[in-house]
Amino acid sequence: MSLTEKINSVCRSALEKGLVGGVVTLRRTAENAAVHALVTKPDQIEETDPLMPYFPGNGADFVKKLTRIAPPRNKKILVILRPCEMRAAVELTKLAQIQNENIVWMTFDCLGTVPRKEFEDKPIPGGDEFYADLNREDIRPLCATCDFVRTNTADIGFLAFEDGAPFVAYTETGKQFLSELGVEFSEKVADDKFNQIQQKRNQNKAELYERLEKEVKGIDNLVKTFARCVNCHNCMTNCPICFCRECFFESEAMDFEGDIFLDLAERRGGLRAPTDVGLFHLGRMSHMATSCVACGACEEACPEGIIVGQVFKWVSENVQKVFDYVAGRDWEEEVPLRTFREDELTEVTGMS
Amino acid sequence: MADGFEPKIVGFFCNWCTSTAADMAGTSRMKYPPNVRPIRVMCSGSVDPSYIIRALLSGADAVMVGGCHPGDCHYISGNYKARRRIAVLKSIFDTLGLEPERIYLEWISASEAKKFVETIKKFTERVRQMGPNKLAQRWEF
Ligand code: SF4
Ligand code: SF4
Ligand code: SF4
Ligand code: FES
Numbered sequence: 001m002s003l004t005e006k007i008n009s010v011c012r013s014a015l016e017k018g019l020v021g022g023v024v025t026l027r028r029t030a031e032n033a034a035v036h037a038l039v040t041k042p043d044q045i046e047e048t049d050p051l052m053p054y055f056p057g058n059g060a061d062f063v064k065k066l067t068r069i070a071p072p073r074n075k076k077i078l079v080i081l082r083p084c085e086m087r088a089a090v091e092l093t094k095l096a097q098i099q100n101e102n103i104v105w106m107t108f109d110c111l112g113t114v115p116r117k118e119f120e121d122k123p124i125p126g127g128d129e130f131y132a133d134l135n136r137e138d139i140r141p142l143c144a145t146c147d148f149v150r151t152n153t154a155d156i157g158f159l160a161f162e163d164g165a166p167f168v169a170y171t172e173t174g175k176q177f178l179s180e181l182g183v184e185f186s187e188k189v190a191d192d193k194f195n196q197i198q199q200k201r202n203q204n205k206a207e208l209y210e211r212l213e214k215e216v217k218g219i220d221n222l223v224k225t226f227a228r229c230v231n232c233h234n235c236m237t238n239c240p241i242c243f244c245r246e247c248f249f250e251s252e253a254m255d256f257e258g259d260i261f262l263d264l265a266e267r268r269g270g271l272r273a274p275t276d277v278g279l280f281h282l283g284r285m286s287h288m289a290t291s292c293v294a295c296g297a298c299e300e301a302c303p304e305g306i307i308v309g310q311v312f313k314w315v316s317e318n319v320q321k322v323f324d325y326v327a328g329r330d331w332e333e334e335v336p337l338r339t340f341r342e343d344e345l346t347e348v349t350g351m352s
Numbered sequence: 353m354a355d356g357f358e359p360k361i362v363g364f365f366c367n368w369c370t371s372t373a374a375d376m377a378g379t380s381r382m383k384y385p386p387n388v389r390p391i392r393v394m395c396s397g398s399v400d401p402s403y404i405i406r407a408l409l410s411g412a413d414a415v416m417v418g419g420c421h422p423g424d425c426h427y428i429s430g431n432y433k434a435r436r437r438i439a440v441l442k443s444i445f446d447t448l449g450l451e452p453e454r455i456y457l458e459w460i461s462a463s464e465a466k467k468f469v470e471t472i473k474k475f476t477e478r479v480r481q482m483g484p485n486k487l488a489q490r491w492e493f
Contacts, residue, residue, distance in 0.1 A: 217449035223492045248402060267411040270491035278409055278493035279402060285444050286401035286437070319443045323436075337440070340432035342422060348439045349457045351478055 003160050004049045004127040007080065007108070010167075012042045013181050014078055020104060021075025024062060025050045031123040036062045038077070050080045051127025051160065055113040055140070058240035058297045060088035064097045071101035080106045082113075083151040084142075084295035087328020088240040090153050091291045094335050097243050104177050105154035109161040109194060111136065112143025116300055131160060134197060142296030142309050145205035150194050153330060159186075161193035212314050216307075225311065226281060228304040231274035235298035235308045241288045241327075248287075249280045281308070285315055290336040291327045292316035359413040359479040363390045364399045368426045370418025372462035377469050384469040385476040388416065396420070396457075397430020401441040404455060409493070413485040414454040416475060418468075421459040431459070453478075454485060 001009070011023045027037035027048045034052060036059045039045065059081045066077065081089060086107040092098040111131055114124075118138075130136075137144065150157065155174030159166050166186040169175040178185045216225050233250065236242045254276055256264075265271035292312050299309030320326055322345075323336040365371040371392045377384060389412075393399055396419025404415045417438065419431040438457045445452035456475055460468050487493070 217447070219450065219486050219490060219493070222448060222450075223490055227492065248400070264410060265491070267488065268409075268491045269489060272491055272493075278487075278490075279406055282405045282444065282448075283402035286405065286441050289440060289444060315444050315447045318447045319440050322439050322443050337433075337436060340429060340436050342432065345435050345439050348435050348442065349459060351453070351456060351475060 002128045003131055003165055004051050006165060007050055007106075007158055008045050008048060010178075010181060010183055011039075011048070011078065011080075012045045014177075015040065015042045015045070017181065019076070019177065019180060020078045021072065023048070023078045023080065024059065024066070025080040026052055026054065026056070028052075028124070032119040032121070034124060038062075038066065049127050050108065051111075051131060052124050053111070053113045053127075053130045053139070054116065054119070054124050055082075055295075055297070055300055056116070057238055057301075058088050058293075058295045059085040060092055060098070061238075061240045061297075063089055063103070064092050064240070064243065067099040067101075067103070068097060071099040071103070073102065076102045076104055078104045078106060080108070081154070082110045082295075083107055083148040084110075084146070084293050084328075085240075086151050086154055087148060087293040088295060090328040090331055091241060091293060091335070092243070093331070095241075095243070095291065095338075104156070104173060106156040106158065107151055107154040108158035109150050109197075110143075110146070111149070111160070111197075112139030112146065114138055115140050127160075134161060134193065140296055140300070141208070141307070142294055142299060142313060144201065145208045145310075145313070146201050147205070147294065147326075148328075149198050149201060151328070152189075153328070156185075157189070159190055159194070161197060162190040163193075166190065208310060209314055212310065216311055216314075222278075226277055226306060229277050229281075229306055230304060231277050231280060232303060233280070234301040234303065236280075236284055238297040238301035239288065239292075240295065240297065241291045241293070242284065249276065249283060285312065285319075289316040289319040290323065290325065292320075293327045357480060357484060359387050359476060359482075359484075360411060361388045361414045361416055361476065361479060362407040362412040363388045363416045363418060364393050364396070364403065365390050365418040366396050366420055366431075367392050367394050369420040369424070369462050370458075370460040370468065373418075373460050373465050373468040376462070376465040380465060382465060382469045384472045387476045387479075388472055395425060395427050395430035396434035397425065397427060397432075399434060399437075401437050404438075404441060408454060408485060408487050411488045413482070413488070414456060414475070414479045416456045416458065416471075418458055418460045421461055424461065450487060451482070451485070453482065
């Protein structure tokens with residue numbers, strides 16, 4: 001059975017048997033486009049393919065939408081997410097934006113996705129065509145440098161990289177779900193191919209960071225990096241972690257009297273429009289770097305081709321290290337800005 | 353550094369401690385450099401990092417946040433939260449090569465007028481050595 005069909009047949013029979021009332025996964029809207037969608041009928045599964053190399057946004061955002069006011073009470077939902085989306089879902093749950101009830105989480109070994117703009121005039125390949133070459137390099141920079149091509153925080157994992165592409169159950173819920181469907185699953189998590197691919201990604205990441213040290217670090221470089229930014233805030237709107245109802249950087253706190261703007265222009269050598277580009281990016285980092293999952297939804301959404309996702313990944317990894325934290329790695333670790341310890345960070349006070 | 357460079361330092365001082373220490377230093381006529389522009393806040397925990405960033409982008413050469421000593425915050429944990437936020441901000445500035453030393457957090461209680469004066473002297477001198485803040489001079493950012 002093909003890889004996509006293997007997952008899809010689980011979806012179909014879960015819907016047929018009424019084990020879940022809906023499935024969240026990628027569904028085509030056209031040959032060259034897809035979105036996350038909630039499907040409820042087995043025959044709709046024909047149009048879905050969780051493995052296709054397309055990233056319309058971070059799917060955790062959609063789960064937030066589906067559960068924020070109230071999680072489904074009458075029926076369960078099967079949610080199929082990439083590892084970076086799954087990690088965002090873990091973060092959003094910890095941040096009380098997703099209500100994790102009656103959800104069966106499934107994730108899969110992720111080979112990455114191709115930049116959306118590549119599909120302006122060609123069809124998106126199906127998962128099987130894409131996974132036929134595990135060494136491919138035509139993926140987004142954030143995918144090529146991914147820290148988690150697999151994650152174990154879901155109920156069910158689909159080990160697409162490994163021989164035979166087995167399902168594994170990480171939780172009791174996952175075990176029960178697969179058993180009730182009569183789907184075979186492995187108790188052992190094979191990791192041969194996974195290790196190879198992850199290693200390659202880690203190497204790529206080291207190279208990326210070396211490049212960013214040279215090309216982004218320092219005020220001159222930073223100015224260049226964001227030179228074309230039109231301050232549209234698409235990066236923030238598409239970020240799963242930026243969930244504020246009203247973003248501070250879109251509030252009235254950004255507005256001043258003309259005299260103050262004149263004064264600012266006087267001091268800064270002029271005033272850029274739209275204003276507050278630097279404040280927006282640095283400020284956004286200060287709000288959410290502790291939970292950035294390096295999914296690159298921001299970068300995909302940037303109309304100016306700014307490497308905003310790569311910069312956020314780099315900065316955020318260092319921020320998370322301060323707290324020994326890795327966003328979305330597990331369900332228990334506390335989100336850094338929601339807690340504190342009395343006896344920590346003593347080096348932060350004082351002149352250093 | 354350039355002759356006659358006088359750093360401008362924005363101070364976010366907690367109402368219950370550092371602000372009071374500053375007032376006391378003033379009323380007891382202790383001398384300290386006039387470089388600090390104090391802003392009274394209700395707690396160090398109310399200082400969003402974006403206020404600090406805005407100050408640094410708008411012409412401040414440095415920002416100092418003054419809060420109550422650990423255990424003494426009137427809102428119990430505001431200062432611990434401030435410490436985490438400032439740790440985040442300093443890490444960001446460090447990665448991006450933006451001089452995290454221009455961001456300074458200190459605990460100064462209401463009775464520590466002397467510590468306040470000493471701290472301001474030392475920090476002003478420190479920032480004078482560092483020279484003007486380049487981040488504030490780039491209109492493009
Ligand atoms: S940038 Fe900050 S205020 Fe704006 S949405 Fe993100 S976290 Fe909220
Ligand atoms: S900042 Fe970018 S990479 Fe990080 S979580 Fe948000 S969208 Fe994903
Ligand atoms: S999406 Fe791109 S252009 Fe728009 S605010 Fe973000 S970085 Fe700037
Ligand atoms: S009341 Fe002073 S730091 Fe919180």
